[in-house]
Amino acid sequence: MRLARLLHGAALVAYPTSFRREFGEELERIFDSRLRDNAGAPPVRRALLILYLTCDAAFSGMAERGRVVAASWFWPQHVQSHQTNRSRSMTWESVRNDLRLALRQCRRAPLFAVLTIASLALGIGANSAMFGVVKTVLLQPLPYRDAAALVMVWSNNSKGGAASNPVSPANFEAFRAAPSLIGAEAMYSFLLNTPLRIDAEPEPAIAAAVTPGMFPLLGREPVLGTTFASGPAGVVLSYGFWQRRFGGNRAVLGRTLAFAGSPETLPILGVMPEDFTFPYGSMLGASGVTRSVDVDFWMPLTRQRDPRLVNASGQPNRDIHYLGIVGRLAPGASITTIRAELDAIAQRRAEEFPDTNVGWGVTTRPLHEQTVGALRPALLMLLAGVGVVLLITCINVANVLLARAAGRGRDLAIRSALGASRRRLIQQMLTESLLLSVAGGIAGLGVMVVATRAIIALAPADLPRLGEVSPGVPVALFALVLSILTGLIVGILPASSAARSQAQDSLRDGIPGAPPCSLRPHRRGSRTRHDAHGIGRIAAAQLRLGPACGRGISFGSATDAADRRSRALRCPGGPARVLRPARSAAARASGRAQRWGHDPAALGEHTGHDQAGGGGPADAAGRVDGSRDASVGLRLLRNDADSGAPRAHIHSR
Amino acid sequence: MPFRRPDSLLPLTPISFEILLALLGGDRHGYAILQAVESRLAGALPLRTGTMYRALARLLEEKLIDRAKADGDEEDPRRRYYRISAHGRTVAKAEARRLADQVDAARAHRLLPESRR
Numbered sequence: 154m155r156l157a158r159l160l161h162g163a164a165l166v167a168y169p170t171s172f173r174r175e176f177g178e179e180l181e182r183i184f185d186s187r188l189r190d191n192a193g194a195p196p197v198r199r200a201l202l203i204l205y206l207t208c209d210a211a212f213s214g215m216a217e218r219g220r221v222v223a224a225s226w227f228w229p230q231h232v233q234s235h236q237t238n239r240s241r242s243m244t245w246e247s248v249r250n251d252l253r254l255a256l257r258q259c260r261r262a263p264l265f266a267v268l269t270i271a272s273l274a275l276g277i278g279a280n281s282a283m284f285g286v287v288k289t290v291l292l293q294p295l296p297y298r299d300a301a302a303l304v305m306v307w308s309n310n311s312k313g314g315a316a317s318n319p320v321s322p323a324n325f326e327a328f329r330a331a332p333s334l335i336g337a338e339a340m341y342s343f344l345l346n347t348p349l350r351i352d353a354e355p356e357p358a359i360a361a362a363v364t365p366g367m368f369p370l371l372g373r374e375p376v377l378g379t380t381f382a383s384g385p386a387g388v389v390l391s392y393g394f395w396q397r398r399f400g401g402n403r404a405v406l407g408r409t410l411a412f413a414g415s416p417e418t419l420p421i422l423g424v425m426p427e428d429f430t431f432p433y434g435s436m437l438g439a440s441g442v443t444r445s446v447d448v449d450f451w452m453p454l455t456r457q458r459d460p461r462l463v464n465a466s467g468q469p470n471r472d473i474h475y476l477g478i479v480g481r482l483a484p485g486a487s488i489t490t491i492r493a494e495l496d497a498i499a500q501r502r503a504e505e506f507p508d509t510n511v512g513w514g515v516t517t518r519p520l521h522e523q524t525v526g527a528l529r530p531a532l533l534m535l536l537a538g539v540g541v542v543l544l545i546t547c548i549n550v551a552n553v554l555l556a557r558a559a560g561r562g563r564d565l566a567i568r569s570a571l572g573a574s575r576r577r578l579i580q581q582m583l584t585e586s587l588l589l590s591v592a593g594g595i596a597g598l599g600v601m602v603v604a605t606r607a608i609i610a611l612a613p614a615d616l617p618r619l620g621e622v623s624p625g626v627p628v629a630l631f632a633l634v635l636s637i638l639t640g641l642i643v644g645i646l647p648a649s650s651a652a653r654s655q656a657q658d659s660l661r662d663g664i665p666g667a668p669p670c671s672l673r674p675h676r677r678g679s680r681t682r683h684d685a686h687g688i689g690r691i692a693a694a695q696l697r698l699g700p701a702c703g704r705g706i707s708f709g710s711a712t713d714a715a716d717r718r719s720r721a722l723r724c725p726g727g728p729a730r731v732l733r734p735a736r737s738a739a740a741r742a743s744g745r746a747q748r749w750g751h752d753p754a755a756l757g758e759h760t761g762h763d764q765a766g767g768g769g770p771a772d773a774a775g776r777v778d779g780s781r782d783a784s785v786g787l788r789l790l791r792n793d794a795d796s797g798a799p800r801a802h803i804h805s806r
Numbered sequence: 807m808p809f810r811r812p813d814s815l816l817p818l819t820p821i822s823f824e825i826l827l828a829l830l831g832g833d834r835h836g837y838a839i840l841q842a843v844e845s846r847l848a849g850a851l852p853l854r855t856g857t858m859y860r861a862l863a864r865l866l867e868e869k870l871i872d873r874a875k876a877d878g879d880e881e882d883p884r885r886r887y888y889r890i891s892a893h894g895r896t897v898a899k900a901e902a903r904r905l906a907d908q909v910d911a912a913r914a915h916r917l918l919p920e921s922r923r
Contacts, residue, residue, distance in 0.1 A: 179836045213856020
């Protein structure tokens, strides 16, 4: 329930903050009410309901966030409420356009794209594989019912310095009296090498002797047959042994197993599920026979079968410590209370039996900690290590993207001059980085599968739970989220740089012979820095359509009238003429032209409308008449060729 | 924000209209609205909590509904109640009329049997 609430709460983050503030509590209350109304439903149905409600919260939140973002990006505040539908369609259109542009950029520099995607794939794949291992080993509960309440009880041999020492049968009987421990009749001995004879053939096998109460305590049912919990004595096979030795034959039930060197035989009662492992190697203690083999079958640990359980007088043995004990905490009990109770029992027994029990305390640990606790620091270190590798990859990719953004300053400046907002430019840059990172994430899925297999193959065999690791949907989702985060991280710097760059500087920097900006002198050798890290002093007026467009483009035309870059504004027929903004005073234009070494007369006269910008010379190229230049979004609507006075409207998209 | 003309808000989304219908029966909190709509539709229109709250937010923005005091809710006094506004009632009426016109048109084209009025 807590986890479900946590999940749902995390999904609510998808909503915009204001929405969450307004309705977050109500949404959480409804989530609780839904779960309460379905309290009696089967667990699978409840799990599906939780998944459904969580996904609903996440997707609705994203949709709401998309609506808010779309409304604020594309429409001024005063028209937002009337334009909601249009703005939403504009969003998808703009994203599509940005994606198309990003793909074009990749096609233009395929080597860069491939190398970037490959390095991101390695980083994301390695991280996802490591996350898969950490999730399975550390985060996933053990494959038992209500595994969080299971505890492992050891004897603490303070004389020998062994805190996790096996327990003697007599101490086990005493520990069962602890009120906070229920189901503690379950215990197991260490793994036994128990050769079998199957069809008169010798068969090496590993057995674990467990008390009949162990299966009910762990709460797992066999996939085939039954256990010896309540029925007659027999053996229960592990899934692996059943498949390996009997080919998964269901007729195996009822067959008897003969033990090599012993007249005893036991019938096969059942087969446990594939994911059932007990005990894990780390539950065997330091003196376990082996910690790296899997159990082939379980057989009952009873006084009849194991004479060590009692001494010569028929009392539980106090001298031999060879049992592992697993118990379950009573409802409401904590690990602290059970520790206190068991310590008190151990102390009492030390007073009662000073010859055998002095110096023997009790160590109690949650079963999960006992199983994987020793691995935790190493796994977290490894996860942090691959995280750092991904971070380094991000920094490298961000650097390369930054350099590329600097090289594209002129493109962005033109878009900016034509009215593209800073957010719009950021969106474009982020789309590009996200495209690369998501492609890296998809390729990283392949890396993840290979890396996971490599980790399992190369890891020491006694590492617990490694066999349960498999790259599933949660790990793939992690890879996807990681790739999106990576895209945002590597894209945010180039995006903010693009948004901060000054349109007029960028435009002028691309033009040979242009004078340096009076406000920001251009230093030789610092171009990248200048472009990428320039402190934004973009006046709002410069980003507005008319003046900015006029100023930006007139720089180009004035400095190099024959510059091919300005051919988009050439008009057919007539002498060279340049359009200037209406608000530019003739004297100002003249002064600027003189300063740049041009004859003011050559600039022509202003014939445009108020919002028209300056253009290149009209040299009869006739390329833009009635057409649209896709890159800058300009269209010449009307051209008075006869009068030799081109009139232009420039529209911003 | 001034009220917008009812016609300019039409057509309402099916969810918004259902919420207004549910609130015509009295003030309700979010979960009660959800249950009322679900029981009326009996699964004909899939109603998700998130979708409903987004619609509620729009209706509040357009002032078709208001927040109401949660007097007498002993189960959970923190619950927020919603009430249909006079403007909301007008818009719901206009939407109902619009839908009725559509149904009449469908009847005229024999998509539906003649009404037994």
